[in-house]
Amino acid sequence: GCTSNEPQTEDDGGDDAAQAAPAGANDEPGETVTIGFSAPAADHGWMGAITTAAQEEADRFEDIDLQVAEGTNDVNVQISQVEQFINDGVDAIVVLPFDGAALTEVATQAMQEGIPVVNVDREFSTPEAARVTVLGDNYGMGRSAGEYICERLGDQGDAVIAEIAGIDSLPLTQDRSQGFSDALAECDLEVSNRVDADFTVQGGEEAASNLLQAAPEIDAIWNHDDDQGVGVLSAIENAGRDEFFLVGGAGSANMMREIESGDSVVEATVIYPATQAADGIRLARLLAQEKAMSDLVEVEVPRMVQLYAPVVTADNVDQYLPTAFES
Amino acid sequence: MSESPSTAAEAPATTGQQTVSGSGEPKFRLGLGHSLGLVLALVALLVVGVTTSGERFVGLDNIMVILRQAAVIGVVSIGVTFVITAGGIDLSVGSVLGLSTVWASTVATQTMAEDVHWIVLVACALAVGTVCGLVNGFLVAYGGVVSFIATLAMLVAARGLAEIISDRQTQIVSVQGFLDVFRGNLLGVPVLVWVFVIVAVAGWFLLARTTFGRRTIAVGGNPEAARLAGIKVRRHTVWVFGISGLCAGIGAVLMLARTTAGTSTHGYLLELDAIAAVVIGGTLLAGGRGSIVGTVLGVLIFAVLQNLFTQNNLDSSVQAVTRGAIIVLAVILQRRFSSARRT
Amino acid sequence: MSESPSTAAEAPATTGQQTVSGSGEPKFRLGLGHSLGLVLALVALLVVGVTTSGERFVGLDNIMVILRQAAVIGVVSIGVTFVITAGGIDLSVGSVLGLSTVWASTVATQTMAEDVHWIVLVACALAVGTVCGLVNGFLVAYGGVVSFIATLAMLVAARGLAEIISDRQTQIVSVQGFLDVFRGNLLGVPVLVWVFVIVAVAGWFLLARTTFGRRTIAVGGNPEAARLAGIKVRRHTVWVFGISGLCAGIGAVLMLARTTAGTSTHGYLLELDAIAAVVIGGTLLAGGRGSIVGTVLGVLIFAVLQNLFTQNNLDSSVQAVTRGAIIVLAVILQRRFSSARRT
Amino acid sequence: MADDATATPLLRMTGIVKTFPGARALDGVDLEIRPGEVHCLLGQNGAGKSTLIKVLAGAHQPDEGEIRWEGEPVTIGSTMAALDLGIATMYQELDVVDGLSVAENIFLGHELAAGGVLRRRVSHSRARELLAQLGHSEIRPGREVGTLSAAGKQVVSMARALSRDTRLIVMDEPSAVLDPEEVENLFRVVRTLSAQGVAVVYISHRMDEIRQIGDRITVLKDGRTVATGLDVAETPTPELISLMTGRDVATDFGGASSGPGTEEPALEVTDLAVEGVFDGVSLTVRPGEVVGLAGLVGAGRSEILETIYGARRATSGTVRVHGRTLRRGSVSDAVDAGIGFAPEERKSQGLLLDEPVYRNITLSTFARFARGGLLAESAERRAAREQAEALDLQPPDVGRAVRTLSGGNQQKAMLARWLVHGCDVLLLDEPTRGVDVGARAEIYRLIRRLTESGTALLLVSSEIDEVLGLADRVLVIADGHVVHTGTTADIDEHRVLDLVMEGARA
Ligand SMILES: Nc1ncnc2c1ncn2[C@@H]1O[C@H](COP(=O)(O)OP(=O)(O)OP(=O)(O)O)[C@@H](O)[C@H]1O
Ligand SMILES: Nc1ncnc2c1ncn2[C@@H]1O[C@H](COP(=O)(O)OP(=O)(O)OP(=O)(O)O)[C@@H](O)[C@H]1O
Ligand SMILES: [Mg+2]
Ligand SMILES: [Mg+2]
Secondary structure, X not given: OOOOXXXXXXXXXXXXXXXXXXXXXXXXXXXXXXXXEEOOOOOOHHHHHHHHHHHHHHHHOOOEEEEEOOOOOOHHHHHHXXXXXXXXXXXXXXXXXXXXXXXXXXXXXXXXXXXXXXXXXXOOOOHHHOOEEEEOOHHHHHHHHHHHHHHHHOOOOOOOEEEEEOOOOOHHHHHHHHXXXXXXXXXXXXXXXXXXXXXXXXXXXXHHHHHHHHOOOOOEEEEOOHHHHHHHHHHHHHHOOOOXXXXXXXXXXXXXXXXXXXXXXXXXXXXXXXXHHHHHHHHHHHHHOOOOOOOOOOOOOOOEEEOXXXXXXXXXXXXXHHHOEOO | OXXXXXXXXXXXXXXXXXXXXXXXXXXXXXXXOOOHHXXXXXXXXXXXXXXXXXXXXXXXXXXXXXXXXHHHHHHHHHHHHHHHHOOOOOOOHHHHHHHHHHHHOOHHHHHHHHHOOOHHHHHHHHHHHHHHHXXXXXXXXXXXXXXXXXXXXXXXHHHHHHHHHHOOOOEEOOOHHHHHHHOOEEXXXXXXXXXXXXXXXXXXHHHHHEHHHHHHXXXXXXHHHHHHOOOOHHHHHHHHHHHHHHHHXXXXXXXXXXXXXXXXXXXXXXXXXXXXXXXXXXXXXXXXXXXXXXXXXXXXXHHHXXXXXXXXXXXXXXXXXXXXXXXXXXXXXXXXXXXXXXX | OOXXXXXXXXXXXXXXXXXXXXXXOOHHHHOOOOOHHHHHHHHHHHHHHHHHHOXXXXXXXXXXXXXXXXXXXXXXXXXXXXXXXXOOOOOOHHHHHHHHHHHHOOHHHHHHHHHOOOHHHHHHHHHHHHHHHHHHHHHHHOOOOOHHHHHHHHHHHHHHHHHHHHOOOOEEXXXXXXXXXXXXXXXXXXXXHHHHHHHHHHHHHHHHHEHHHHHHHHHHHOHHHHHHOOOOHHHHHHHHHHHHHHHXXXXXXXXXXXXXXXXXXXXXXXXXXXXXXXXXXXXXXXXXXXOHHHHHHHHHHHHHHHHHHHHOOOOHHHHHHHHHHHHHHHHHHHHHHHHHHHO | OOOOOOOOOOEEEEEEEEEEOOEEEEEEEEEEEXXXXXXXXXXXXXXXXXXXXXXXXXXXXXXXXXXXXOOEEOOOOOHHHHHHHOEEEEOOOOOOOOOOEHHHHHOOOOOOEEOOEEOHHHHHHHHHHHHHHOOOOOOOOOOEHHHOOHHHHHHHHHHHHHHOOOOEEEEEOHHHHOOHHHHHHHHHHHHHHHHOOOEEEEEOOOHHHHHHHOOEEEEEEOOEEEEEEEEHHHOOHHHHHHHHHOOOOOOOOOOOOOOOOOOOOOEEEEEEEEOOOEEEEEEEEOOOOEEEEEEOOOOOHHHHHHHHHOOOOOOEEEEEEOOEEOOOOOHHHHHHHOEEEEOOXXXXXXXXXXXXXXXXXXXXXXXXXXXXXXXXXXXXXXXXXXXXXXXXXXXXXXXXXXXXXXXXHHHHHXXXXXXXXXXXXXXXXOOOOOOOHHHHHHHHHHHHHHHHOXXXXXXXXXXXXXXXXXXXXXXXXXXXXXXXXXXXXXOOHHHHHHHHHHHHHO
8 A cells, every 4th residue: 555545545556656557447548538737836845745646646547638737836826727727628627725715716616617626635615616625634643643642651741742843824734733732632741842844854954953952851752744854853963862752744755764773763753645646636537537436335436535644653664664755 | 337236247238238228218118119028928928828739828718817817916016116116125015915815804804894895805905005015115215224124024024913813724705795896707807807907007107107107217216316306205215115015905805806715825925926027027126217018018928927837738847947948038038129129 | 326226215314324424444344343233133132042041042052053054044145145246136046055955965976976975965066056156147147137037047947957856855865974074063163164154254255355356346336337447247247146156055065964865945945035134234235335244144143033933932923023023123223333333 | 748740659540430329429530649648639518529438448349440559450349458458548427336445446457466365455555656646645545435525536537547557548527526726636647647658638628728738639529530630739729619619609607697686695504514524604695696615626515515405414504595494404395495406426416317318307397397296298308308409418309318418418417407497596516517618608608597587506616717707706615614705806716726725724
């Protein structure tokens, strides 16, 4: 299985992004469909992986003609990209909106014109705006990280727990933080130091070096994003600190290798699949070709696919590493 | 060369050809003539569009998509044209736009708008934008803070304030009257586009045909001469920044209509796009020469480019590289054509 | 006022006080004196830091954290100081830095570095940066593209190229020799900080003490006069941009060492921070006057501010608003102090 | 010096043509310079003098024509090439870099350096020598040039020309910003140079200077050589003037003004002072009266005018116009009260160089032409054209950018602004700087016309005869103090100079 998705609803072939040839009845070439894809700018590793994975997935199918719009963080531009897809009469649209609420109207419009929309990662504000929504579980991610820390430190009431968040103004960051503090609250812990980076290596390094300076004694750190985690680790190494353990987020191959090595402060990471958009492309293809999901009892493609957020630790890392994304 | 320091490093080229310009005709007057290179670049892009994507590219539908997209950045860029012509710079427009959308879409404002009239919502956005602009203007004119720094500070502060007000939540606009009007069409053309056209024409008129415009050019061209000629340079500076803020407020209204949402992330990095459009349009970054027509063309070129890329199946990184090359080509083309006209 | 058109809108304030200035000493020469306001702002921030976070704030550890953080942006800003002093602007430094880290950390380069010497990796980063800078310079000097546009195009293109080369993946640096040297300490001070200090001193020397520096100021202050004095303005412009590119390359080396990784997202929006530091430091955005000492102080102020915020666990929105206010205050403070010294 | 007429000339330019878009600036110019001579270049404003010397300096490339240097044909492809030949130029438009120090400006482009590192001590002492040679040892080499007055910048320019090893020095209207004593200084330097065999091309609109210093004369008219190699001693001034202008021009000041009425003063200045610049300035100007400020360069005359106008903030004292006290430091208050001001540095203080002439002329009045904020450009053009004609602006096209006008014509455009404005009190700072004989007479007539219509004029000029000829009363300023006040009838040029010297020494 590719990342994390096997416990959830997902067709078989889609799991295995790492393998070359897809298999299964649904993967047999059908009529060629044009799929419009729009996502934010690849200004951080995970987002870069998203776009790359989507493109690779489309290349895998000769019956997909993927129309990729330039990545943008300007919702105004993103709206016109979707408008243009509608104009061009594409067969399906996959959108990872920069801001879900802001793209709801135009997505609704596409749906009304009969073009199925697959909403990835950041949710629209109304369900009618998308035929399928593929979501990571941000709140669940926070919870998983929190629960892991609870497990390790639950008996230490005065444990110092730090959090290195991503971009604070994004709802997904807020969800993650909420899940994290909710889970911690259940074992009477709380976040004592919190900084936000910006999902970049550089931002992670800066935030972490300041954080380490501000908190001389830490027991655990949760870092929301493994891409910025490269910078975080660099800062930790530089400060020569190892009195704590670190839980990552997103599940990049880099981090998993750290976990595998066993001598790193990184003990675990919570997966947030970067293949969501690739899944979205697949689903869009099915919708456009009016195929159904072969792996579910229900014949139709489901409304909502929420990907699971498992925790990767030294115990199960070999299971996840082969398919993790190189951020 | 005292007037072009900001582009000073590129002066030799200028000296060689531009300052020797013979037709003493003021350049912003020539409107399309001066912008011939830009028009050609635009036409070239359209031709490429038609070749690669078929006639649909210049179909009415697609043109409207382009224009609707251009509307927000266009309105903002027109305000920025004034500031740059007056010799300043405004880095804050993007985040002021964000703040205005947030303020206008708070529950309080929306409730009031529903109780009274949707115009309240519009007025709120415009007021927030204008006030931010005026604050910039005061800092620059009376505080003696260079405009780059003053508006940079405003950029940071307005974004922060927007986050605080919205609690970083995206606020949905539900004032139906507002949505009906601004998301609608008038004579087959989206209201958004009408607003853009009106602001552009008003901006052109203000800059090219009124005493206000003349003062703006004088203040930007040689502030000392303007002052000695009795122009109240400081007060004028405040107004110019006010206009830029007002335009950001109008842009916020359009953004609210287009996205039906207000959020602090609206307008992120918009300032760079706006300044780029203004400068490509032929307004001197050093001040003293401004062209609204050029700005509009600059905005359209960027919007068409965007549209063109979406049509073509290019990898988005390749798109970025291509965009860089095209920007340079467009500018060189423009230089060629405007200097060819002169000699 | 011929020297400040880009800040023209704010001219009246300047005119009132500067042209009547008594001390005729050239300002870039005064070094610390001229930057008194900045030094005071820095001290004030440190005092606030000590009050809110205890003495640890000015402890050696924390100082080193601040300095290491300042190193990357500092090196880049020094390059940008040259471009701005010469009357141009360089928006591309951030993405050129990103491209350099990516190129230097590709498998091919790293393998070669491991086989030969880690210096290959460093040379690669510096070469990529310098070449990008020279391309900017050629476009500006010989292509006649204004620097804002030329470097904006480079910004977009270099970022795209970096994404293509890296396939949008973060490339971990594993050349041990490189990491050992650049992540290490020398006499108790991180090598990163040494590099910053060396570049700063070299930059100061180059700008204030050499023919090259004088010519840079002349080209920025009055390109026509520079040309008439027999200075090859175009060629000089190319070199100045080359320096900026080289500094971005040095920044890339530091970034590689600091993060142990190369990625196309490195340096995102760094250009804005760099330009802000340069301008706060007292270099005229219009060209013709530049201060490396000021730039270094500007960089330090921003770094201390960042550190201060983190130490105090401030919400990032509140940070933003505060930061905006502090920027304006620092500049007004500086104006106060420098004009007080003059009258 | 230049008796050796048969020897190879140092420089010979033949058939030089230079066209600008829309203007044929040079239309076949011949010029021959012999080693060691002082060759004067005469011509009306816009005749092509500056363009010719820019061709010579490598700043412009000629379209046609041949240049021979010591008999060898050469192309001067860049300013560097000219400097390498040994041609140094002092340009008409001050070509200094404000942000650099005096010494740095002097050695710009050929810095005294060891391996690229400036040798500051050496360049300062060398600069000090050069400045001393020019009689200006009071200018410190480390001073920032931006803080110098126009005259100071001219001195720096001169020092720069001298700093090179030259065979030919071209001086484009160097005396325009200098006062008599300065000019004397300059001549001393010129004589030394020509004694050393260095040739000098000297451009000036002041005939008396030509007589004093020149050996031979070339006259340009409309981009063509109309006479060349005239011997200064043998050519009478009226002949030169008619060669230049094609007509006879009488340069008189138009006699005394009609004299002040007995009315209340239009302008009343009491105890005006700006700390550190000047103090205790009191004067009154009645309608129809011309009051002159005489003094050496750097005496603070420009500052007095600027302060009256509100462009500088007075530290004490009052300015009243028709009894109304003006707010300190407020230009708009002054303009509202009816004061006009033509500043001395037209480029930095007066003109929008890339804007058309007419908009420069109406810079202070466009709002008056406008209706309801709407510009009335045709009315502006009309008004501007009228004044342009009155001042004989060349070319008379008011639509071209001011930048493309010759220096003297730019000055006329500045003056025209305040003629269109029509103010009660007019402050003129060096109104005839760089203006040719013909236009100068025009300006004198204009001043008369203004006084007759009741304008009160306050005039600063470095040409003492001009002040004495035009003004009814004169204030002699030395070092920021008024050292003498009286009617012009009671004083002559020598007395003024004496007063100035005493004041400066005191
Ligand atoms: N860059 C230019 N573009 C167009 N025309 C120009 C330019 N420079 C000069 N001219 C024109 O060339 C002619 C000669 O100008 P020039 O400056 O040589 O006159 P001049 O003899 O030096 O006059 P003055 O005594 O006023 O300085 C004028 O008609 C002027 O308008
Ligand atoms: N920007 C400035 N900063 C410092 N000192 C200045 C500045 N401008 C002028 N000064 C000084 O003020 C004094 C008077 O200046 P200025 O040369 O303008 O007098 P002036 O009598 O008007 O001379 P001119 O004949 O050139 O008009 C001089 O000592 C000059 O050096
Ligand atoms: Mg001339
Ligand atoms: Mg003066």
